[in-house]
Amino acid sequence: MHYESPIRNPLILGDKSYSDITNDIARPVESKAPRLWWIAFSIAFIMFLWGVGCILYTIGTGIGVWGLNKTVDWAWDITNFVWWVGIGHAGTLISAVLLLFRQKWRMAINRSAEAMTIFSVIQAGLFPLIHMGRIWMAFWVMPIPNQFGSLWVNFNSPLLWDVFAISTYLTVSAVFWYVGLIPDFAMIRDRAINPVQKHIYKILSFGWGGKAKHWQRFEEVSLVLAGLATPLVLSVHTIVSFDFATSVIPGWHTTIFPPYFVAGAIFSGFAMVQTLLLIVRKIFKMEDYINIEHIEMMNIVIMLTGSIVGVAYITELFVAWYSGVEYEQYAFLNRATGPYWWAYWSMMTCNVFSPQLMWSKKLRTNLVFTFVISIVVNIGMWFERFVIIVTSIHRDYLPSSWSMFSPTFVDIGIFIGTIGFFFVLFLLYARSFPVIAQAELKTILKSSGENFKKHHGDHGTH
Amino acid sequence: MGHTKHNPIIRAIFNDDDIVLDAVKDLRANGYNVSEVYSPFPIHGLDEALGLKRTRLSTAAFFYGLVGLFFSSWLTYYTMIMDWPQNIGGKPNAMWFLNMPSFVPVMFELTVFFAAHLMCWSYFAVNGLYPGAKAQNPDPRTTDDHFLMEVELEGEETDLTAKLQELGALEISKIEA
Numbered sequence: 001m002h003y004e005s006p007i008r009n010p011l012i013l014g015d016k017s018y019s020d021i022t023n024d025i026a027r028p029v030e031s032k033a034p035r036l037w038w039i040a041f042s043i044a045f046i047m048f049l050w051g052v053g054c055i056l057y058t059i060g061t062g063i064g065v066w067g068l069n070k071t072v073d074w075a076w077d078i079t080n081f082v083w084w085v086g087i088g089h090a091g092t093l094i095s096a097v098l099l100l101f102r103q104k105w106r107m108a109i110n111r112s113a114e115a116m117t118i119f120s121v122i123q124a125g126l127f128p129l130i131h132m133g134r135i136w137m138a139f140w141v142m143p144i145p146n147q148f149g150s151l152w153v154n155f156n157s158p159l160l161w162d163v164f165a166i167s168t169y170l171t172v173s174a175v176f177w178y179v180g181l182i183p184d185f186a187m188i189r190d191r192a193i194n195p196v197q198k199h200i201y202k203i204l205s206f207g208w209g210g211k212a213k214h215w216q217r218f219e220e221v222s223l224v225l226a227g228l229a230t231p232l233v234l235s236v237h238t239i240v241s242f243d244f245a246t247s248v249i250p251g252w253h254t255t256i257f258p259p260y261f262v263a264g265a266i267f268s269g270f271a272m273v274q275t276l277l278l279i280v281r282k283i284f285k286m287e288d289y290i291n292i293e294h295i296e297m298m299n300i301v302i303m304l305t306g307s308i309v310g311v312a313y314i315t316e317l318f319v320a321w322y323s324g325v326e327y328e329q330y331a332f333l334n335r336a337t338g339p340y341w342w343a344y345w346s347m348m349t350c351n352v353f354s355p356q357l358m359w360s361k362k363l364r365t366n367l368v369f370t371f372v373i374s375i376v377v378n379i380g381m382w383f384e385r386f387v388i389i390v391t392s393i394h395r396d397y398l399p400s401s402w403s404m405f406s407p408t409f410v411d412i413g414i415f416i417g418t419i420g421f422f423f424v425l426f427l428l429y430a431r432s433f434p435v436i437a438q439a440e441l442k443t444i445l446k447s448s449g450e451n452f453k454k455h456h457g458d459h460g461t462h
Numbered sequence: 463m464g465h466t467k468h469n470p471i472i473r474a475i476f477n478d479d480d481i482v483l484d485a486v487k488d489l490r491a492n493g494y495n496v497s498e499v500y501s502p503f504p505i506h507g508l509d510e511a512l513g514l515k516r517t518r519l520s521t522a523a524f525f526y527g528l529v530g531l532f533f534s535s536w537l538t539y540y541t542m543i544m545d546w547p548q549n550i551g552g553k554p555n556a557m558w559f560l561n562m563p564s565f566v567p568v569m570f571e572l573t574v575f576f577a578a579h580l581m582c583w584s585y586f587a588v589n590g591l592y593p594g595a596k597a598q599n600p601d602p603r604t605t606d607d608h609f610l611m612e613v614e615l616e617g618e619e620t621d622l623t624a625k626l627q628e629l630g631a632l633e634i635s636k637i638e639a
Contacts, residue, residue: 018607213517216504220517224519225581
């Protein structure tokens with residue numbers, strides 16, 4: 001019953017019992033924060049405050065403080081929006097798609113990946129909100145009766161589709177995450193000694209007791225949520241790509257965008273999961289749970305999605321040439337050889353060439369190399385959005401209005417601020433939430449734990 | 463578990479999921495009524511061994527999704543066709559059906575939104591889970607590495623306790639109804 005082929009590497013290393021899993025996962029919540037945590041938190045918090053200042057300055061003065069001009073009227077904010085939404089995708093992919101495919105290795109990483117999803121979608125949502133200028137009017141994007149003779153929102157607009165897609169994605173990811181967290185909060189509640197801590201986790205755990213019927217419902221709800229979240233996650237970046245694809249701008253008006261954006265989103269998201277988990281496993285000593293096996297699996301996904309993105313880039317070039325439309329051809333020629341050639345070739349190097357190194361097993365099981373590539377990939381994916389957005393519009397049909405975009409300190413400040421805000425949320429999460437779905441992990445201990453696998457191997461029992 | 467007659471309950475603590483599962487099967491085969499098992503993680507096959515019915519939450523989710531689909535169809539019809547039709551990008555607005563292709567993304571999102579959220583609320587409601595609720599498990603060790611089984615006592619107490627000990631129970635206690 002608990003048998004798994006000996007060819008598969010163990011997912012939980014060491015001689016672990018159920019209680020060891022409990023102790024290891026409760027430890028970061030129960031012990032004092034490591035020094036490194038405080039250093040990281042302070043830096044992130046300063047970045048966050050800087051971003052808050054820049055956002056307040058934008059709202060107080062107006063969008064004119066950004067580097068936008070008459071030709072390039074969409075640049076950093078939308079680049080950052082798409083970048084953050086894309087990062088979020090890996091969390092849902094890990095928790096939903098890998099659940100449907102019964103991939104057990106997801107169990108050690110799904111909690112943190114989903115936290116990353118929620119926190120990065122929060123960052124993404126900030127950009128359209130502040131770009132509205134009058135953020136206190138943000139509720140106008142909702143279809144609510146109003147004093148203008150019921151002038152409704154436009155359901156034909158991809159920007160409104162985005163409102164529905166992003167808000168559905170954020171809230172559904174949050175409940176999916178929380179349903180899984182409840183049994184783990186109950187675990188912390190039941191062992192808490194400090195009365196304040198016990199009370200907080202009592203509230204958070206909703207009274208969970210682990211009855212047989214409740215576990216049956218838990219598994220059913222998880223499966224159905226995974227089934228709902230899978231098309232949802234694909235729809236979200238598809239709809240983000242519609243923001244561009246439904247326009248008539250050369251370089252944006254392409255049917256390849258939905259799959260290309262989704263692959264890029266998973267690619268950047270997995271890279272961010274790598275960045276975060278390599279730090280988490282080190283600081284919180286989770287190496288037995290998030291081991292080389294997990295890192296290698298994620299690197300393979302990065303390699304695969306990076307290759308899909310590479311094929312998409314080349315297809316775009318081919319179709320531009322094959323279309324015979326000179327504006328379309330110029331848009332791509334300008335990307336690769338125009339004044340933004342450096343952005344284009346940064347994107348190509350980071351996204352297409354660097355993940356190909358993962359074909360080497362030696363490299364993809366190397367932690368330092370993985371960490372470096374995970375950062376390189378996210379730099380590349382930021383450039384991808386910048387290239388798609390800015391180089392397609394900075395040289396429009398009228399050469400007299402051609403211009404360049406340069407960000408102001410406010411543009412840069414808000415972007416840095418969102419990185420800070422993301423890490424503030426993630427670091428707070430890592431200290432107060434069970435960072436691994438321990439209840440789920442216990443179900444695979446007997447089949448995928450190193451000691452149990454070894455025992456099976458020694459005795460040949462099935 | 464709704465008890466019609468109030469028999470005393472025997473609680474037995476175990477420390478292994480396989481032992482609990484075998485014990486449940488054994489007890490039920492011998493005519494005992496195992497009324498509840500508290501475990502730190504889902505044990506596969508336990509619901510069948512306990513004779514629990516399949517949950518209907520997934521069926522409910524399907525109907526919740528339909529509610530979302532109908533709501534979004536009505537919303538787009540009312541706002542875009544009936545209340546204030548406008549010519550947007552030359553899209554036909556005389557009939558909802560003709561304008562429908564551009565409403566598909568919103569219809570899809572609201573279907574998922576209703577299905578997911580209403581299913582989760584139902585899940586919390588039927589499980590009696592809400593912020594600040596009292597812990598349902600009688601022993602705090604059952605969220606760590608212990609398993610607690612509740613068996614209704616109908617016959618001789620000594621028979622049942624002997625049976626439980628034989629099946630691997632570590633601790634046995636009696637709760638008067």
